[in-house]
Amino acid sequence: MIDLRRVKLALVGFGVIGKGVAKVLAQKRDALRGMGIDARLVAICEYNGSLIDANGIDPLAAVQHSLDKRMDKPQQWKQGATALSVIPESDADIVIEVTPTSVETGEPGTSHMLAALNAGKHLVTSNKGPLALNFWKLVEAAEKSGAQFRYEATVCGGMPVFNLVRKCLPPNGIESIQGILNGTTNFILTKMHSDNLPFEIALQEAKERGIAEANPKYDVEAIDPAAKLVILANAVMGMRKRFSDVRRMGIDKITPEAVQLARRNGFSIKLIGEIANGSIEVVPRLVPVVHPLNVSDTLNALLFKTDLAREVLVVGRGAGQMETASAIISDVIDVCNATAGA
Amino acid sequence: MIDLRRVKLALVGFGVIGKGVAKVLAQKRDALRGMGIDARLVAICEYNGSLIDANGIDPLAAVQHSLDKRMDKPQQWKQGATALSVIPESDADIVIEVTPTSVETGEPGTSHMLAALNAGKHLVTSNKGPLALNFWKLVEAAEKSGAQFRYEATVCGGMPVFNLVRKCLPPNGIESIQGILNGTTNFILTKMHSDNLPFEIALQEAKERGIAEANPKYDVEAIDPAAKLVILANAVMGMRKRFSDVRRMGIDKITPEAVQLARRNGFSIKLIGEIANGSIEVVPRLVPVVHPLNVSDTLNALLFKTDLAREVLVVGRGAGQMETASAIISDVIDVCNATAGA
Numbered sequence: 001m002i003d004l005r006r007v008k009l010a011l012v013g014f015g016v017i018g019k020g021v022a023k024v025l026a027q028k029r030d031a032l033r034g035m036g037i038d039a040r041l042v043a044i045c046e047y048n049g050s051l052i053d054a055n056g057i058d059p060l061a062a063v064q065h066s067l068d069k070r071m072d073k074p075q076q077w078k079q080g081a082t083a084l085s086v087i088p089e090s091d092a093d094i095v096i097e098v099t100p101t102s103v104e105t106g107e108p109g110t111s112h113m114l115a116a117l118n119a120g121k122h123l124v125t126s127n128k129g130p131l132a133l134n135f136w137k138l139v140e141a142a143e144k145s146g147a148q149f150r151y152e153a154t155v156c157g158g159m160p161v162f163n164l165v166r167k168c169l170p171p172n173g174i175e176s177i178q179g180i181l182n183g184t185t186n187f188i189l190t191k192m193h194s195d196n197l198p199f200e201i202a203l204q205e206a207k208e209r210g211i212a213e214a215n216p217k218y219d220v221e222a223i224d225p226a227a228k229l230v231i232l233a234n235a236v237m238g239m240r241k242r243f244s245d246v247r248r249m250g251i252d253k254i255t256p257e258a259v260q261l262a263r264r265n266g267f268s269i270k271l272i273g274e275i276a277n278g279s280i281e282v283v284p285r286l287v288p289v290v291h292p293l294n295v296s297d298t299l300n301a302l303l304f305k306t307d308l309a310r311e312v313l314v315v316g317r318g319a320g321q322m323e324t325a326s327a328i329i330s331d332v333i334d335v336c337n338a339t340a341g342a
Numbered sequence: 343m344i345d346l347r348r349v350k351l352a353l354v355g356f357g358v359i360g361k362g363v364a365k366v367l368a369q370k371r372d373a374l375r376g377m378g379i380d381a382r383l384v385a386i387c388e389y390n391g392s393l394i395d396a397n398g399i400d401p402l403a404a405v406q407h408s409l410d411k412r413m414d415k416p417q418q419w420k421q422g423a424t425a426l427s428v429i430p431e432s433d434a435d436i437v438i439e440v441t442p443t444s445v446e447t448g449e450p451g452t453s454h455m456l457a458a459l460n461a462g463k464h465l466v467t468s469n470k471g472p473l474a475l476n477f478w479k480l481v482e483a484a485e486k487s488g489a490q491f492r493y494e495a496t497v498c499g500g501m502p503v504f505n506l507v508r509k510c511l512p513p514n515g516i517e518s519i520q521g522i523l524n525g526t527t528n529f530i531l532t533k534m535h536s537d538n539l540p541f542e543i544a545l546q547e548a549k550e551r552g553i554a555e556a557n558p559k560y561d562v563e564a565i566d567p568a569a570k571l572v573i574l575a576n577a578v579m580g581m582r583k584r585f586s587d588v589r590r591m592g593i594d595k596i597t598p599e600a601v602q603l604a605r606r607n608g609f610s611i612k613l614i615g616e617i618a619n620g621s622i623e624v625v626p627r628l629v630p631v632v633h634p635l636n637v638s639d640t641l642n643a644l645l646f647k648t649d650l651a652r653e654v655l656v657v658g659r660g661a662g663q664m665e666t667a668s669a670i671i672s673d674v675i676d677v678c679n680a681t682a683g684a
Contacts, residue, residue, distance in 0.1 A: 158651030160510035168502035309500030326650035
């Protein structure tokens with residue numbers, strides 16, 4: 001049982017998202033206390049060591065310091081103490097796993113997550129690779145130890161997805177899911193549509209604005225949205241799908257001529273993911289300009305077809321430091337509430 | 343404490359929505375049991391009497407029978423026993439209030455709701471009039487008796503609104519709310535836009551399709567969306583607003599020329615409600631054709647501006663028998679979960 005007055009958090013990974021979590025913990029300290037939650041950061045694990053302080057780490061001081069690179073480490077820094085040794089020994093109630101994602105190996109996330117769940121620690125994560133590869137293994141580990149497992153931030157950042165389905169849509173059955181699950185490709189396609197740019201120039205602009213990574217393969221080859229679809233299929237539709245089950249086509253072969261031809265006929269070309277009739281695909285498709293899924297720029301959108309409420313669409317920011325941290329802290333609150341009476 | 347094995351429901355009002363609730367209870371019986379909820383209907387109150395059966399009323403038989411008009415009443419029918427006398431004496435755990443709404447008087451809903459809450463019974467409702475007029479009075483009655491009070495179905499039918507904010511958006515602060523809160527006027531404006539119809543003809547088509555009522559005043563004069571905005575302002579933004587605080591303008595003065603002029607310039611005219619900077623209004627506005635709020639036909643849409651997740655938009659069916667019943671049963675499930683550990 002979590003003591004709601006003092007919930008102890010271990011943060012594994014301290015990049016953009018980890019620092020976002022620390023910032024939100026500081027910014028929303030009073031709001032969390034208003035909900036009866038005194039969240040205390042007791043460990044931050046970096047790849048080369050950990051900051052450990054049972055009395056509570058000042059989140060903003062840690063963000064300022066950056067931890068991994070500077071020579072003047074804080075007194076509580078333990079060089080070489082990495083997550084796999086820190087997690088089982090920590091007195092944290094909740095482990096927040098936010099290391100870089102890999103859809104190829106699922107590591108180091110999967111090992112961190114199993115270490116947390118096997119130790120009976122609740123797990124909150126934004127790291128989609130481990131879930132795309134090992135979803136049911138992680139669920140089973142959580143069930144075995146009685147730990148809570150939350151992953152709202154793995155799909156579409158700050159936009160509610162799993163919480164929407166689980167908390168807002170019962171008693172509905174979900175018949176299909178369709179949508180835009182990648183902000184980078186949506187930005188590129190929007191630029192191609194509105195400004196009549198070729199793919200390479202639109203990609204270049206996305207890189208310059210920090211929307212696309214230097215190696216944009218995960219996005220333009222639709223690997224990122226395919227991983228999200230696998231998580232959705234398993235978590236929301238109860239399927240047993242693997243990453244290799246997704247039919248996938250990227251956007252790098254789309255010509256300006258195709259985009260403008262679509263536009264003249266009242267359509268946009270969008271990278272649309274779909275889970276329907278037991279199969280999963282993410283491919284470029286024509287979407288009518290006035291269709292609710294035709295959202296612009298970096299927005300994400302998911303359309304749930306349900307048996308009672310019919311269509312429910314949610315649109316939001318699928319990425320971003322504070323947006324993703326918002327989803328993570330939302331899950332932390334949810335774990336606290338779910339275990340409050342335990 | 344509710345015994346999750348047997349939660350007893352009293353249904354007050356047995357029109358389109360009440361019958362929808364009965365249908366969903368029958369259709370989702372197994373799904374509810376899967377959540378540990380054996381929901382049993384122990385009373386259905388009509389304006390002229392009530393059907394009362396502690397052993398459980400067959401919901402589909404009641405829907406078939408219609409109760410109020412036919413002479414061959416079921417054995418358990420008590421002629422003249424109306425909600426105000428039945429509610430306090432019933433052994434129902436949850437009262438579901440779905441009588442016709444009145445934004446002028448708030449009755450008979452307000453009296454039913456206070457009777458339920460004062461008797462310590464949990465309350466679930468789709469009836470917006472009482473909430474638009476007496477929101478804080480009802481909240482205080484619930485707090486005094488320790489009863490749960492849920493009203494997801496009062497605003498935008500099957501589209502999640504209150505549950506979205508309360509369960510999916512913490513730890514966000516809500517900075518403003520903007521959207522389309524009335525499906526009838528959205529249908530009329532869509533017809534004026536797409537088919538170049540004058541207001542009267544579009545309204546006539548809405549009536550023929552059963553989308554507009556014979557007296558469409560509540561919709562076309564923006565009374566219905568104004569009532570919903572008052573509930574949102576109080577429930578979501580913590581304001582203390584009254585119906586008369588809403589600046590309101592209907593759609594009946596909008597000319598086909600205005601709609602087509604907007605269209606030629608890339609805009610739709612939409613009836614947009616907004617809560618921002620402490621004030622509330624619902625007025626026709628120009629919305630860019632590719633804006634996420636530009637949804638068609640009878641769809642509703644609400645855009646929440648938040649401090650961390652930024653924009654979160656939800657789109658769905660704002661009315662309809664099964665859609666609204668879906669929201670009501672969603673609230674019933676939520677009350678069961680909230681009180682399970684009590």
